[in-house]
Amino acid sequence: MIDVADEATAPLGATASPATSSLTTVAGRASARPAAGRPGGRRGNGASLRKRLEIAAFVAPALALLGLFVVVPVVRAVQISFYRWKGYGPLQDFIGLDNYRRVLDNPEFVEAFQHNMIIVVASIAIQLPLGLAIALLLNRKMRFQGVLRTVIFVPYVISEVIAGVIWYQMFVPGEGIIDTVLDKIGLSGPEQGFLGTLETSLPALIAVLTWKYLGMAIILFLAGLQGVPEELYEAAQLDGASWWQIQRRVTIPMLGPTLRTWAFLSMIGSLQLFDMVWVLTGGGPANSTSTMATFLITEGTKRSNYGIAAAASVVLFVVALVLALLYQRFIMNRDNTTTVVRRKKVSR
Amino acid sequence: MARMRRAGAGIALAATIALLAACGSDGGSSTSTDDATKGGDAGKKDVSITWWHNSNTGEGKDYYDKVAADFEAANPGVKIDVNAMQHEDMVTKLSAAMQSGDMPDIYMERGGGELVGHVNAGVTKDLSDAAADTIAKLGGSVTSFQVDGKTYALPFSMGVVGFWYNKALFADAGITEAPKTWSEMYSAIDKLKAAGITPISVGAGEGWPAAHYWYYFSVRQCSTEALQTAVKTLDFSDQCFVRAGESLQELLKAEPFNAGFLSTVAQKGATSASGMLATGKVAMELQGHWEPGVMQGITDEIGDAGIGENLAWFSFPAVEGGEGDPETQMGGGDAWGVSADAPDEAVDFAEYLLSDEVQKGFAELDMGLPTNENAVGSVSDPALASLLEVRDNAPFVQLYFDTAFGDSIGGAMNSKIVDLFAGKASPQDVVDATQAAADAEK
Numbered sequence: 001m002i003d004v005a006d007e008a009t010a011p012l013g014a015t016a017s018p019a020t021s022s023l024t025t026v027a028g029r030a031s032a033r034p035a036a037g038r039p040g041g042r043r044g045n046g047a048s049l050r051k052r053l054e055i056a057a058f059v060a061p062a063l064a065l066l067g068l069f070v071v072v073p074v075v076r077a078v079q080i081s082f083y084r085w086k087g088y089g090p091l092q093d094f095i096g097l098d099n100y101r102r103v104l105d106n107p108e109f110v111e112a113f114q115h116n117m118i119i120v121v122a123s124i125a126i127q128l129p130l131g132l133a134i135a136l137l138l139n140r141k142m143r144f145q146g147v148l149r150t151v152i153f154v155p156y157v158i159s160e161v162i163a164g165v166i167w168y169q170m171f172v173p174g175e176g177i178i179d180t181v182l183d184k185i186g187l188s189g190p191e192q193g194f195l196g197t198l199e200t201s202l203p204a205l206i207a208v209l210t211w212k213y214l215g216m217a218i219i220l221f222l223a224g225l226q227g228v229p230e231e232l233y234e235a236a237q238l239d240g241a242s243w244w245q246i247q248r249r250v251t252i253p254m255l256g257p258t259l260r261t262w263a264f265l266s267m268i269g270s271l272q273l274f275d276m277v278w279v280l281t282g283g284g285p286a287n288s289t290s291t292m293a294t295f296l297i298t299e300g301t302k303r304s305n306y307g308i309a310a311a312a313s314v315v316l317f318v319v320a321l322v323l324a325l326l327y328q329r330f331i332m333n334r335d336n337t338t339t340v341v342r343r344k345k346v347s348r
Numbered sequence: 349m350a351r352m353r354r355a356g357a358g359i360a361l362a363a364t365i366a367l368l369a370a371c372g373s374d375g376g377s378s379t380s381t382d383d384a385t386k387g388g389d390a391g392k393k394d395v396s397i398t399w400w401h402n403s404n405t406g407e408g409k410d411y412y413d414k415v416a417a418d419f420e421a422a423n424p425g426v427k428i429d430v431n432a433m434q435h436e437d438m439v440t441k442l443s444a445a446m447q448s449g450d451m452p453d454i455y456m457e458r459g460g461g462e463l464v465g466h467v468n469a470g471v472t473k474d475l476s477d478a479a480a481d482t483i484a485k486l487g488g489s490v491t492s493f494q495v496d497g498k499t500y501a502l503p504f505s506m507g508v509v510g511f512w513y514n515k516a517l518f519a520d521a522g523i524t525e526a527p528k529t530w531s532e533m534y535s536a537i538d539k540l541k542a543a544g545i546t547p548i549s550v551g552a553g554e555g556w557p558a559a560h561y562w563y564y565f566s567v568r569q570c571s572t573e574a575l576q577t578a579v580k581t582l583d584f585s586d587q588c589f590v591r592a593g594e595s596l597q598e599l600l601k602a603e604p605f606n607a608g609f610l611s612t613v614a615q616k617g618a619t620s621a622s623g624m625l626a627t628g629k630v631a632m633e634l635q636g637h638w639e640p641g642v643m644q645g646i647t648d649e650i651g652d653a654g655i656g657e658n659l660a661w662f663s664f665p666a667v668e669g670g671e672g673d674p675e676t677q678m679g680g681g682d683a684w685g686v687s688a689d690a691p692d693e694a695v696d697f698a699e700y701l702l703s704d705e706v707q708k709g710f711a712e713l714d715m716g717l718p719t720n721e722n723a724v725g726s727v728s729d730p731a732l733a734s735l736l737e738v739r740d741n742a743p744f745v746q747l748y749f750d751t752a753f754g755d756s757i758g759g760a761m762n763s764k765i766v767d768l769f770a771g772k773a774s775p776q777d778v779v780d781a782t783q784a785a786a787d788a789e790k
Contacts, residue, residue: 086756088446089469102788108763172619173608193608196553198770201611284553285610286770287763301440303759304465 074317080310087306099311109312112283112290113319115202119291120270122206123213124263130210131217132259136247138218139225149222156215164279167208171195171280195281198288205280205289212276213269217262224258225251260334264327271320292316395693396427398452400442404432405645408715415709419700426693435615436554446471453694454701457501457685459492460747461754466685467495473686474498475695482699489719492747493683501683502702505716507637508679508739509560509748510663512731514655517545517631526662530595533665537604540631547604549630551614551621552769555762556750558609560634560678561599562765562778563749565592567678568667572744575672579752582786584779588671593768593775595667600769606630610770615642618650627652634664636679637717637735661731663738677742680751682716753786760785 081100084093103109138149155163170177173193182189190197194204228251236246252259274293277283283290283298290298292312300309399416403409409432416428431452433441438456445451451471457463466472476483476498483490483499493501513526518536521543527533540547552558567575570588578584606612606624613620618627625633626643627650633639640659647654666674684698700706707723710716714729717736727733739745750758764781767773773781 086465086469087443088449088466088471169619171611175619191607192610196608196611198610198772281611282553284766286767286772288770298759298763301443302755304443304755305759 077310077313077317080307081314083307085307085310086304087300095307099307100315102308103311103315108287108290109292109295109315111287112292112295115289116271116273116291118202119206119209119273120267123209123266123270126206126210127214127217127266128259128263131214131221131262132252132255134214135218135221135225136251139222149219152218153215155212156219158212160212160275161279163208163212164276168195168280171204192285196285198285201281201285201288205277208280209270209273209276213266217266220258220262221255224255227258228254256334260331264324264332267323267327268320271316271323292319394425394427395691396429397454397691397694397697398429398431399454399697400431400433400438400452400456402433402435402438402456403641403715404434405641406648407644407713408641411709411713411715415701415706419697423693423696426697428697451687451689453687453690454684454698455687457493457683458680458751459501459503459683460680460751461757462751463493463500463685464495465754467500471688472500473688473690473695474500475502475686475698478692478695479699482702485721486702486719487721489681492681501685502698503681503683503719504702504707504710505637506679506681506719506739506745507717508663508677508735508742508745509564509634509636510661510677510735510738511632511634512625512639512659512661513632514625514628514630514658515660516658517628521545521631526660527665528662529666529668530599531668534602537602541604546606546624546630548632548634549606549612549621549624550609550634551612552605552609552766553611554614555759555766556748557614557621557635558769559750559762559765560748561596562592562761562768563746564634564664564678565595565667566749567676567746568592568664568670568672568674569595571671572673572676575744575746579747579749582753582757582790584783584786589779589782590775591670593778595670596765596768597775600771610766615646618646618652620646622646623650626655628655628658637732640714640729640732641716659731661735673743675742676744676746677738678746678748679739680745680748681719753782754789756789757782757785 080091082094082096083091084095084099085091134152138145138152142148171194173179173189173191173196176193178194179189190200194200232250232254233246236250241249272293273291274297277289277291277294278297281289283294293316296309296312296316299305299312401412403412412432413430416430420426420428442452442455445455446466446469449471457466457472463472479499479502482502486503489503489506490499492506493499493503511526517540518526521536521539523536523539525532527536537547550557550561566589569591570578570586574586574588578586578589606621606629609621615622617623621633622635622639622642623646624630625639626647635642643654643659646652663677684701686694686698702720704720704722707718707720708726711718711723711726712728714727714732717727717732717739718724724736727736746752750762752758753761761778761782764773764778768775768778
């Protein structure tokens with residue numbers, strides 16, 4: 001249970017962490033600054049030993065926490081995945097890879113995996129153009145800029161569970177605000193409600209996710225826009241470029257690293273999506289909104305198949321890892337080279 | 349791997365020491381105050397018992413608090429830590445508690461495959477000798493809580509599932525008598541729909557309320573013998589299980605359910621299936637004997653007058669041509685289990701909960717259907733009293749399938765039944781999925 005819960009909550013922490021925005025800004029700043037030399041790097045042995053001890057002392061608590069709350073649960077999940085285990089009593093019924101077969105053969109898991117993939121693609125396809133457009137607009141000097149930025153960021157700040165409950169109430173068929181509004185303008189939603197109809201539940205979920213996470217995309221893009229040097233705009237303006245041309249030729253290319261980082265975070269978040277789904281639909285109706293995370297929670301806590309749940313969590317881990325590595329290899333690596341080029345420019 | 353386990357043991361040991369230290373200091377301080385006030389009652393050591401129950405609203409919660417306080421007053425030195433939780437929350441927490449080994453001393457058992465699992469894992473206490481008198485008094489109802497002839501829990505409420513309905517709405521639709529067969533039921537559904545009333549609410553979003561339909565159609569379609577064989581051998585090849593799914597499809601075709609039933613929850617808030625019946629938005633709901641209590645909780649919370657006098661009950665109608673006895677019911681019970689490492693006082697308290705006195709109070713508040721014969725007469729609600737009569741006249745009460753088969757098979761079965769509700773699975777699919785989950789357990 002603890003392991004499964006950790007598997008489920010750890011990713012949420014990762015997606016919801018406000019540290020991501022500061023992380024990118026720091027990275028941005030670092031890239032603009034010439035690489036700092038390492039003082040004391042080539043000094044005597046005594047100093048380097050002290051340095052090492054210092055590093056060890058400062059890093060040890062963090063490593064201990066990481067080990068206790070990340071490494072141990074992951075290793076334990078792998079261990080449990082080789083056993084048939086009902087959640088209590090000792091691990092003794094070793095069944096090898098049978099749990100993995102039961103996960104990968106399970107049409108419910110395949111369905112959940114497909115939903116994850118749809119959400120990954122839809123999140124990026126919808127939020128990227130929309131977030132970019134709004135960020136570009138908000139980046140212009142205008143009245144109420146601060147207020148508008150705050151308003152757009154509010155959904156991201158609200159707890160996912162609270163937001164989920166609010167949306168659930170709005171989606172209640174017949175009486176929820178969405179059906180009421182549709183009714184007022186002479187339209188009608190599906191009879192079973194948006195969340196209760198097989199065909200509309202996933203789109204409804206994606207709409208709520210867009211509402212929830214668009215704010216983060218915009219804030220990240222805005223932060224990236226701050227890093228575009230003012231001189232480039234001036235130079236472009238002197239060359240007679242229109243506002244639109246400046247955006248297309250200067251701003252967006254300069255925003256590339258931020259966009260790619262955001263897409264990466266969005267992809268990982270979508271793969272590990274759990275709490276919004278759990279609150280809105282619980283993965284239903286009839287598994288039409290299930291994700292890999294809801295699948296493993298259902299198998300674990302609801303059906304007491306902790307071995308299968310552990311195997312599913314390992315599969316989820318591997319899927320996320322492989323996609324992350326592929327993304328790093330084929331998409332993010334461009335950023336490394338551009339940074340180097342820029343760094344050279346700045347240092348000259 | 350071995351090293352891994354040792355590291356885990358080390359952590360567990362450290363945690364235990366921390367806990368022991370906390371308990372030690374706690375116990376110490378309370379003893380000293382006791383000494384000060386009572387002037388030494390040295391032989392008696394202080395015992396703290398944790399009790400988890402699901403009567404978390406209104407009068408039921410107050411009553412259980414009073415029961416615990418009475419027991420504390422009668423047994424100096426015993427402290428009962430009462431923890432009232434919403435049912436689903438309690439079930440989730442209980443399974444977590446069983447894994448961690450940090451169990452409440454007294455908790456709810458529901459029998460069937462679940463209990464067998466708990467017994468095999470050694471988390472629950474054998475009460476056969478410790479509570480022999482109470483077990484003898486409860487008679488036949490304890491059989492659902494026995495494994496290999498030993499009794500592991502004391503049933504305090506045994507009920508059957510049936511249709512709870514709103515008499516006023518039935519009258520509005522011109523229905524004079526509660527349906528006894530499905531053809532009468534279908535004509536009632538038609539009349540209700542013609543009168544603009546939603547006939548039935550079901551919380552299919554949570555699985556089990558929807559699954560109850562399939563279970564009950566199985567009980568009506570299958571002979572008692574076929575049911576008992578299937579539960580025992582986990583072989584669902586009898587065609588009556590497919591026919592149960594077909595009966596359910598026929599019901600779904602009549603579209604009797606509330607809008608959005610696939611995403612409706614069972615018992616939480618006014619928009620839940622129980623909330624709709626409680627606030628007069630639907631005419632019927634298939635639910636267990638706990639329904640009046642659940643509805644009371646919801647109407648108290650939202651400040652609604654509730655269904656009140658209009659609530660009545662009828663048993664699941666007979667299926668024409670079915671092999672099952674229409675008198676057979678589906679239901680189950682709740683029992684107090686005592687965890688394996690609980691102190692002896694916990695058994696005493698569990699027995700006290702089954703005493704005439706406590707069971708009578710329990711019955712008077714309509715918190716459930718008492719198992720103690722001396723308390724049966726105290727049930728005040730007429731709807732519950734009629735249900736009690738059906739329970740006591742039933743030749744056989746089939747335990748809810750998901751409980752009887754255990755979480756793993758039950759979960760797979762319920763999920764496929766919801767698929768059937770959504771039009772995504774056929775009657776054969778339900779049987780196949782159940783069989784596949786059962787085979788994986790063998």
